[in-house]
Amino acid sequence: DVKVTQSSRYLVKRTGEKVFLECVQDMDHENMFWYRQDPGLGLRLIYFSYDVKMKEKGDIPEGYSVSREKKERFSLILESASTNQTSMYLCASSPGTGRQYFGPGTRLTVL
């Protein structure tokens, strides 16, 4: 079974803090993705990576950056957290066939 893990299920941070969300997959997938999900807005792509050290902006990259130093690990960074970044963050990996495998999600609250 494909396994995608995320570093935290719940996280509470203060405005202005730097926040790191980690995602690890164990299936040697080339492609990894970060989404946020908010009620009524569906899944919105923040960034994705199709290879180590490669990244592309998604639909809502502002306020976020990413890092992919190793194939299995894809990190999402909030440089200076703001209250409008309170959301559910979902990581996914994919072998590239229309199948994406999601981690359990991190519910981030920024106070």
Place this chain on the structure above:
Amino acid sequence: GQSLEQPSEVTAVEGAIVQINCTYQTSGFYGLSWYQQHDGGAPTFLSYNALDGLEETGRFSSFLSRSDSYGYLLLQELQMKDSASYFCATGASNTGKLIFGQGTTLQVKP
């Protein structure tokens, strides 16, 4: 641009059959996928259609017509545990990147 349309809500009774439709507009097409998400959980992959026709996996089937830019997810012998949100998604490239619809909330009633 790319967009997908699906109904926002569907209600059905236990044991019944329900069909969730999805129409899409894409500049490139790399198949149609379906995902299930329970409240508080993460989306899980259900099915993928690259070619026209019906794919069956147990109680769930998925259909694709590329000429009509249309697909559907068919759920048979509905169970209470099928109450969830269902998302259709189209492939945007061969990198596995997907464009998701807004989701259909299925409520199964006794």
